Amino acid sequence: MFENRERTDINELGEFGLIKHLTQHVELLSEHSVKGVGDDAAVLDAKNLSTLVSTDLLMEGIHFDLTYVPLVHLGYKAVQVNLSDIYAMNGVAAQITVSIALSSRFPLEAVEEIYKGINLACKKYNIDLVGGDTTSSKQGLVISITSIGYAKPEDIAYRNGAKEHDLICVSGDLGAAYLGLQILEREKQIYLENPKIQPDLEGKDYLIERQLKPEARRDIVALLADLGIKPTAMIDVSDGLASELLHLADQSGVGVTIYEEKIPLDPMTYETARELGLDPTVCALSGGEDYELLFTISQADYAKLKHDVDVTVIGHITDKNSGAKMISKSEKVHELKAQGWNAFMTKNKDKPGT
Template sequence: MLEDKNQERTSLEELGEFGLIEHLTKNFKLNQPSSLIGVGDDAAVMDYEGKKTIVSTDMLVEGVHFDLSYMPLKHLGYKSVMVNLSDIYAMNAMATQVTVSLAISNRFPLEALEEFYEGVALACKLYNVDLVGGDTTSSTRGMIVSVTALGAANENDIVYRKGSRPNDLLVVTGDLGGAYLGLQVLKREKEVFKVNPNSQPDLEPYSYIVERQLKPEARKDIVDLLKKLEVKPTSMIDISDGLSSEVMHLCKHSEVGCNVFEDKIPLDPTVISASEEFKMDSTMIAMSGGEDYELLFTIDQADFPKIKGNPNLTVIGHMTEKSEGVHLITRAETKIPITAQGWNSFNENQ
């Protein structure tokens, strides 16, 4: 975690903007058939041959979305791509290209940006997407990352937030709450480090949840899996802001209600033990934590046999008539109205 003060530092002024982009992107090759022209011309050129184009963009701001005292730049590059790919997969589409833009202050040398782009390159390689453009500019303070992801899908395959019907089953991928608890661990170790700079944190017991925060994986595999199972969700969204607000989004767009069953919410054992350590309620963390980048979707009950027993998928509830409202059914079988308590980047008190 400690920074080596004797690292080589190359000032960005030495390269200039175009030299910088050329330097950072020179090893990126185009692999997607839809990528005709990538970085290096006035604009990228893509051809999706009759498919619909899916576009998503996100901005990450230092001090709001990430803290570089515990977020390595390589991880930040990787995560910046992941949060955008997740939005494409949430449309039941395949991501094909990304653009990456940075605003950086003069405290960042070239070597820091190379590290960031190493993370971008790893994400592009593992998820088979092409980097086709971007921009760099100066910032008066800190770092701002903006990524746009593009994808393609046949019109009949695209899944929206609307489309769910009463009696549809609510399904979630993976497990929830890990990313939020990983963040709590990192924040705690940062405070310990401030008091005692010689202390080295032992993050081994928390490796799963810390990785969920620093290096999340978008669920490209689920888009493939659903195709193999011949299941097309009736509605879908990715879980970036916590389960409760995503359930609310699906209900609002589909004009339905929902019952979520507390005892069905998938939690990793490390999430349960870390919740106890931080004296937090694990259900509340799963409902409100955010940054899990899992997929939440609804399916017709007739498709249940196709997904039953699949280790990647958990049925956590069902949709109801709109008039019934949106509720969490607790382990004690009481009904609690769900309100969106998820991440809000405009709330400074989080």
């Protein structure tokens, strides 16, 4: 992808030269960051708060396909995936570390594109890049990011706090990222069969953006704080709504009941699913990569939240013996099953419902 552009071999810089080149303009923004890049370790000050830490590993061919994923978007998304985990604990993200392994086919310019996306995400979300590592790889590109955040101990939302009669809420809309992936995969196959045919993405901008450039929901954490709502349990929707509901139910020792008609779907998601012969509800339940926040609240807090258009109540918590169920639009009861992303599958995604 860089054969016809100016190409600088990374070996000309060496490991330390590469790190210095990529981080020379990094500035610390968070009050929790004392020392960042440039020493043997970063120095962070939690300021009497609990420290939240999460790590994600993204591997070429498993988590992303460079046939259609721009490197700048990859860098941006890699950060969002990690920040989402901090926000899912009802915390505020403050720092990240970035480690990259890359093969010789990647010139300096390619790594600069990745870091361009990383830095854009850091600036937008007020995050400090405080460390990391680089190394060579024989397996293509690997990105590992660790996110660090903070919260008052009493504000942290775990997965195990849901209680019977709590309301189940989700931010934003679901299923769009999965359909964005299906469109990109379709256009990739068309291109491989005939490279002269240009991708047809017209009218699908929202779905493509949800797949390539997701946004972690820091705003929902701020909204809940402003409204004085402490979620009883919370998780981010990375593996599909059904999978995340089952995680909450298992960790909390409860049952869940949701209503199909309440699941938030963007009109483009619904229409595109139908065009592709897919069930829109199944895409939301099993697609994944939405990075919305799924959380439970006490019924007493409903009045504070009911007018917010970006949060939808989709069901309620039941006793454990009731199991995990969805009531369909035709009022039939369906057992919820986790059929979303499996990190040990060899393909990018299983088709929902298979």
